[in-house]
């Protein structure tokens with residue numbers, strides 16, 4: 333029977349649009365799934381959206397929508413994004429699906445009947461952003477560490493899940509299954525949480541405070557708290573408890589999450605499973621965070637990276653490759669377009685792309701595009717260990733992909749690509765082509781190079797499925813066949829001599845730094861400054877412009893943008909403004925300067941940074957000169 337493989341992503345909250353972080357986890361899950369399909373396994377890949385809770389209610393209100401309409405709208409954004417990113421999920425679950433809601437009720441009832449849920453009064457520090465109570469120890473300077481806001485004291489009667497009862501069991505389970513949470517640093521982090529006494533988990537909200545949730549089956553005045561609802565998606569999507577999919581896939585489940593939700597997945601979830609009598613999941617695979625310019629990606633900082641924008645500019649496979657190659661699974665990574673361009677040019681255009689077009693061009697030049705015959709007598713002397721290196725690369729790749737070390741698996745592939753490039757240099761087919769007597773060695777060399785490319789096309793398939801198919805087509809194979817099956821890759825000399833190959837193509841065009849996204853840099857605020865010929869306006873129209881006094885608190889140059897500086901200005905609150913003044917001012921001379929900011933200008937993205945406002949300046953042929961005040965004024969003071 334075919335081995336099953338089941339992988340899940342977190343179900344994403346619908347209170348924000350999908351961004352680079354969501355794209356990364358989902359692409360990783362897609363890569364893992366495609367890799368397991370290469371192993372010939374029966375794969376199932378689940379993603380979806382988490383749609384209950386007060387965060388969603390508040391977000392809907394802000395948009396003037398009912399929660400129902402709102403969740404439908406945002407959930408669709410996620411669902412529609414995945415095919416655009418080459419993600420081939422098997423199912424998409426929503427916590428508002430009636431089948432899911434029925435499973436949540438059923439499991440709650442089961443745990444309640446077993447005596448692990450009790451009713452009690454609770455007073456605590458509640459963060460509305462996180463939808464959870466915080467202990468004093470968890471707060472930083474009395475504030476929620478994520479939202480940096482002071483929590484509110486809330487007192488209410490609620491239902492609690494007796495997690496404490498399972499603490500010792502969980503410690504033992506984690507210790508005796510070393511790969512249960514991986515990489516190891518997160519296993520250690522989970523064990524560190526468990527060093528402290530585990531508090532019972534509040535699993536309900538009174539309907540008086542929140543209606544948008546699943547009603548507790550044993551008390552209709554309450555809805556269940558988000559985690560109890562959300563985590564169960566992983567089994568409800570499979571038709572728990574009787575579904576065939578549940579029987580097939582649940583025993584092999586692997587979860588993928590980022591470090592932000594280690595605690596719910598590493599602590600609450602196994603305990604919930606244990607209490608409900610459901611077998612515990614196999615592995616929790618935890619990755620780090622994508623940061624932008626060393627800081628957390630967030631709407632308020634205006635540095636949210638849009639995956640579709642990057643795909644449209646740089647191409648899907650290049651984008652997927654960058655994400656998987658650049659982040660060491662488990663550690664944080666810093667996103668920058670410069671790093672993306674660097675990877676495209678060096679790893680894709682240079683190493684892989686050049687090898688591919690070089691080999692195909694030679695096959696066309698010297699053998700009219702026909703896969704040559706290999707004669708056994710000369711094969712040995714011309715092979716130079718390439719076959720053994722290919723086998724090693726496949727074995728290494730398989731081991732690393734299986735253990736979620738995707739970045740290292742790609743390194744192993746690129747080691748082989750570099751080996752292939754050296755093989756070209758050492759065998760020098762252009763020299764062999766000069767001598768009639770070298771006809772057979774040249775056949776062998778070209779054949780081996782085509783074989784190597786065939787193997788590479790299979791190995792890159794999980795990360796770059798379109799590129800794999802393109803390469804296959806140019807190697808005379810049917811891209812629809814199961815060419816990527818690892819068993820097939822392991823057969824050396826699978827290419828049929830005599831096959832006619834199409835002409836070579838450029839797999840990855842080089843990207844000139846500054847030629848793409850950087851075009852937008854030209855649009856600094858100086859271009860919007862008034863000229864003499866503007867039409868007359870009324871005082872009301874003028875007062876629609878919110879001019880404010882602000883002090884520059886930080887200033888820095890932006891790599892690759894000669895004219896632009898990134899400023900942090902304080903106008904009562906801090907915000908980021910990108911200004912086209914780098915040729916007139918140094919960052920140092922700006923810090924502490926009071927300037928005038930157009931505070932209600934629609935945010936615009938410049939150099940990948942969202943600028944929230946613009947500085948007022950006089951502009952002549954020497955460039956902008958900043959408008960300032962003749963004595964210091966409180967930050968945020970309006971100008972009239």
Ligand code: MSP
Nearest residue numbers: 342343344345353354357382562563589590621622
């Ligand atoms: N709804 C919960 C999860 C419930 S799962 C039963 C939730 N949703 S979320 O929308 O906040 O998604 C969090 C997840 O999104 C992270 O665990 C990670 O997979 C992904 N990421 C969000 N921001 C990220 C980065 N900046 N970097 C990497 N991944 C990030 O939590």
